[in-house]
Amino acid sequence: MAEVWPSAGWDAGGSASSLVGRICTACIRSVPVTGASLSLMTGAGNRATVHASDAVAARLEDLHFDMGEGPGLDAFREGQPVLVADLDDPRDGASARWPGFSPAAYEAGARAVFAYPLALGAAKLGVLLLYGDRAGALDADARATALRLADGAFFALLDLLSGSTSAANGDGDREWFGGDNAFYRAEVYQAAGMLTVRLGVGIEEAMVRLRAYAFAHDRPVSDVAADIVGRNLHLRDDNDGSGSAGQEQS
Amino acid sequence: MSESEVSREHRLAEVFVTLADTLVTDFDVADLFTDLAAACVELLEVTAAGLMLVDVGGRLRVMASSSERSRLLELMEIQNDEGPCLDCHRDGAPVLVPDLAAARDRWPGFSQEAMRVGFGAVYALPMRLRQDTIGALNLFHREPKIVTDATLLLARALADVATIAILQQRAVAGSAELSQQLQNALNSRVVIEQAKGVLAGRENIDMPIAFDLLRGYARRTNQRLSLVAQAVVAGELGVDKLRDPRARTDAPPAT
Numbered sequence: 001m002a003e004v005w006p007s008a009g010w011d012a013g014g015s016a017s018s019l020v021g022r023i024c025t026a027c028i029r030s031v032p033v034t035g036a037s038l039s040l041m042t043g044a045g046n047r048a049t050v051h052a053s054d055a056v057a058a059r060l061e062d063l064h065f066d067m068g069e070g071p072g073l074d075a076f077r078e079g080q081p082v083l084v085a086d087l088d089d090p091r092d093g094a095s096a097r098w099p100g101f102s103p104a105a106y107e108a109g110a111r112a113v114f115a116y117p118l119a120l121g122a123a124k125l126g127v128l129l130l131y132g133d134r135a136g137a138l139d140a141d142a143r144a145t146a147l148r149l150a151d152g153a154f155f156a157l158l159d160l161l162s163g164s165t166s167a168a169n170g171d172g173d174r175e176w177f178g179g180d181n182a183f184y185r186a187e188v189y190q191a192a193g194m195l196t197v198r199l200g201v202g203i204e205e206a207m208v209r210l211r212a213y214a215f216a217h218d219r220p221v222s223d224v225a226a227d228i229v230g231r232n233l234h235l236r237d238d239n240d241g242s243g244s245a246g247q248e249q250s
Numbered sequence: 251m252s253e254s255e256v257s258r259e260h261r262l263a264e265v266f267v268t269l270a271d272t273l274v275t276d277f278d279v280a281d282l283f284t285d286l287a288a289a290c291v292e293l294l295e296v297t298a299a300g301l302m303l304v305d306v307g308g309r310l311r312v313m314a315s316s317s318e319r320s321r322l323l324e325l326m327e328i329q330n331d332e333g334p335c336l337d338c339h340r341d342g343a344p345v346l347v348p349d350l351a352a353a354r355d356r357w358p359g360f361s362q363e364a365m366r367v368g369f370g371a372v373y374a375l376p377m378r379l380r381q382d383t384i385g386a387l388n389l390f391h392r393e394p395k396i397v398t399d400a401t402l403l404l405a406r407a408l409a410d411v412a413t414i415a416i417l418q419q420r421a422v423a424g425s426a427e428l429s430q431q432l433q434n435a436l437n438s439r440v441v442i443e444q445a446k447g448v449l450a451g452r453e454n455i456d457m458p459i460a461f462d463l464l465r466g467y468a469r470r471t472n473q474r475l476s477l478v479a480q481a482v483v484a485g486e487l488g489v490d491k492l493r494d495p496r497a498r499t500d501a502p503p504a505t
Contacts, residue, residue: 121437121441121444122444122479144427144429148306148307186321189440192444192447193443193445193451194447194451195447197448229457
């Protein structure tokens, strides 16, 4: 992971992977699919599969990157779910859209593939990939559940990348769903935008650094964000995941 | 009919024509909601207006607010999980509070904070779609005030326009997925806020000026606001390009 997130306190083992594993398990339990996997990605093409629930799910992840195509990459690029109810049905157009991926995925045992981007605004962290061993579309309830899990997975990844352990220590669904209205304030997104300039990083890393700082100082992320937007707080470009900062002289 | 009534009627027609025109184009829902909030203030003769949408987790989120004061109040309401806008969304029915002082028992925290920031009345109207309530249109007035039935009817029409806008977004054309449409609408708001931050970080300007830069450029170039915002966050679009070449070249006043 180091090359993908150089400054984040990412721990590829232990709690991190087990949390992501729990998210994948929740998908399999609450959405009618056979397996699930979750990968971190960057726009520059770096990626890492963080968890795959079974060998087929792992193979689907590998295929995306061996072939350089597939529903997961499209979902990441477009920022929209890409749902393929039947890999083998020409009406779904999978073999025309991904001539390399589709037959290989079918060969591996997948019949349906549902890819959900893990994103908040322009910040994209990765993809949640679900597959079914039988063809069939997800119904509206299942699609809404998958969206909710993808939303929660985004915040779980953000917590993990920022080295905050609240999500990693949590049980059940609550923590994955953000559970934190503070994150939905405009200031949080504005502050992340400002940090991209200050720290010379992308919007994803800016959100990670903001979260890391709030966590390290045990403050609500919205408070920290309001200080940054009000130009009362400057995170330093010192690349230490703990998110140290200097108070601006006023 | 008095002169002011005639001009209001004229203005009303103008606003609805603009909204209808927008809905048949490649519009941006966050942009439209900003306009809707402003239109509510003007047409409904209230002090402030805001629009909330429900997210995939079932929580309400602020999509647009005509003033900073009403935005903060709405955020507080969501945070504390208590208030008329939340009740309106939960019950799918209008909640009309012509005098907040009389509502202290029902929403102690909300009434106190609303009156502290200078509101005396609030009306929350549901954004309804078949059996779902997907959000709320919230109106705030300075003094206690009983709104007329005609005003309420108009408010309902504006809430319906907001609902239709959610269904009409281009980004999800061909998909009937309501939760995805709501998610996209909320996400477009997030991208715009991120882009405002990028501009504020680069230029030492305030957020409202950053928003005007984004919106001015989007309108001049006929692009969706959220796509312009995306390009700004991706570093593909700089401040120099966003500035209107026809405008005076001196920098905007630092505020």
